[in-house]
Amino acid sequence: MSSELPSNGNRERAVLVTVPLLILHLALLSLQIQGPSGTLLFRSWTLTAQAPLVAVSTAITHGIRNMWSSYIWLAGARAENEQLRETVRKLSLVNSSYEQERKENVRLRQLLSITAAVSTRTVGAHVVARTPSFLSNVIYIDRGTDDGVRIDQPVISGHGIVGRTVLVTKHQSQVQLISNPDASVGVMLESSRTPGVLKGIGDFVMALDYIGNSEPVENGDVVLTSGMDGIYPKGLAIGKVVESQKGKGVFRTIKVQPYIDFMRIEEVSVILSAITLPDDMVGPRLPVTK
DSSP states (O other), rough: OHHHHHHHHHHHHHHHHHHHHHHHHHHHHHOOOBBSSOBBBHHHHHHHHHHHHHHHHHHHHHHHHHHHHHHHHHHHHHHHHHHHHHHHHHHHHHHHHHHHHHHHHHHHHHHHHHHHHHHSEEEEEEEEEEETTTTTEEEEOOOOOTOOOOOOEEEETTEEEEEEEEEEEOOOEEEEESSSSOOEEEETOOOOOOOOEEESSSSEEEESSSSSSSOOTTTTTTEEEESSSSSSSOOEEEEEEEEEOOSSSSSOOEEESSSSSSGOEEEEEEEEEEOOOGGGOOOOOOOOOO
């Protein structure tokens, strides 16, 4: 019985040594075996085993690369959008400035055309302030005695009569608008040449007085300066009739809409030369309220 124990132990040790050697031998043999395509089977097995790992690794790498590229692109696009917005803002400001200059040029051309029609010496001015009262019946301009401006000189714009100077300093003048309740202008109807007096009432319209009930005055009739007040030159358009009806007395009730928007006057001209009426036109002057 003692003789069998060592024999069993030897067999077990032989098996433990032989099996690994066989496995190693088979593995070494497999390194030399080629598949139908000519590729070593061991390499095929290795590639097959690592394919999932390579795929996962490649996907992760591509994902990170795409995310980084997208972030860089978005950051660049965001910066570019900000630059574009800033450019648009600057262009909008420039365009607005050009538009304001264009509108100012239009107003100045209108002012030059009516100044040329007056054929007297004038000086241009900007409106620098206005009273806070309704319709701003008084404005201030940046011209004064140093520029040749004196009291009671007519002020015009590109659309007609604005008013007259009532207070003058060295570098600034106060202008009473014709819409002022204290203002009056000698006028006539363009169609019939009927004279009258246009008075301010502190509103968007003015009152045309001393036109007889028998006169055919219609809505839309143009009202011109007559020159009879000794301040405003003759023949300048002031506005048009918007209401005309027979009055209770001998004169019609007439409302005139001025052509000028007194709330939006920006540039004006002051007529510096005195207006001299021909001898056959000299008569009673209209009272001028100071």
